[in-house]
Amino acid sequence: MASGNAxxxxxxxxxxxxxxRRWRRTDPALPSDVAERLRSHLGRARAAVRSxxxxxxxxxxxxxxxxxxxxxxxLGERGPRWWDDTVPARVERARAxxxxxxxxxxxxxxxxxxxxDDDADVNT
Numbered sequence: 643m644a645s646g647n648a649x650x651x652x653x654x655x656x657x658x659x660x661x662x663r664r665w666r667r668t669d670p671a672l673p674s675d676v677a678e679r680l681r682s683h684l685g686r687a688r689a690a691v692r693s694x695x696x697x698x699x700x701x702x703x704x705x706x707x708x709x710x711x712x713x714x715x716x717l718g719e720r721g722p723r724w725w726d727d728t729v730p731a732r733v734e735r736a737r738a739x740x741x742x743x744x745x746x747x748x749x750x751x752x753x754x755x756x757x758x759d760d761d762a763d764v765n766t
Contacts, residue, residue, distance in 0.1 A: 656725055669718030671729045672736050677717065680736060683743040684713035690747075709746055712739050 658665045668677060687709035694703040711720060716739025718724035724732050 656723075666719045666723075669724040669732050669736070671724070671732055672717070673733065676733070676736050676740060679740055680713050680716045680743070683740070683747065684710065684717070686747060687713055687743075705746075709743060712742050712746070715739055716743070 655670065656667060658667050672680075687706055690706040691703065691710060694706045697703075715721040716736045718732065718736070722735075727735075
């Protein structure tokens with residue numbers, strides 16, 4: 643859908659302003675399960691960035707930053723402006739990002755991502 647057409651989202655639906663800086667919002671048309679899984683990948687990738695910064699390995703840092711970028715693009719927060727595409731194209735782009743992220747950082751235990759408290763030695 644082209645910007646400026648009837649039914650297009652208003653600027654406040656497209657952008658979030660924090661401390662005077664404008665950030666693109668997540669695509670509201672994404673199915674909730676897809677958006678939730680992308681946000682899970684994003685959170686895990688951001689945590690991996692923090693760990694990679696401590697490791698001083700530029701290749702590892704680049705790889706996990708790539709995961710952050712893929713997740714944000716899947717959510718519509720980076721890359722092509724989501725409001726310029728049709729909903730099916732946006733959902734397909736999100737699903738493709740999810741496939742890439744599942745390949746880069748596979749979920750475990752029936753699709754659920756591993757958590758630190760899954761370790762048997764934690765909280766015992």
